[in-house]
Amino acid sequence: MAAKAAAKKSSKGASSKKDAYKTEGGKLVRTKPVCPKCGPGVFMATHKDRVSCGKCGYTEFAKKE
Ligand SMILES: [Zn+2]
Numbered sequence: 001m002a003a004k005a006a007a008k009k010s011s012k013g014a015s016s017k018k019d020a021y022k023t024e025g026g027k028l029v030r031t032k033p034v035c036p037k038c039g040p041g042v043f044m045a046t047h048k049d050r051v052s053c054g055k056c057g058y059t060e061f062a063k064k065e
Helices: 002-009
Strands: 020-022 027-030 050-052 059-061
Touching: none
Parallel strands: none
Antiparallel strands: 020 027, 050 059
16 A cells, blocks of 8 residues: 555646746746736736636737837
């Protein structure tokens, strides 16, 4: 039983939220925009020319440089 528990701990692909962060130079940075209405923790879906919040529906268009 002990071996089974250890195997479960090393299984991957459990958290998708983990992809929203990455470490850069020892600093934790967000790779996805967060919703300004819902606050930190609610990530927005990125599209080709805009980002949108799946929770409240807030949409922000990409700024053209
Ligand atoms: Zn939102």
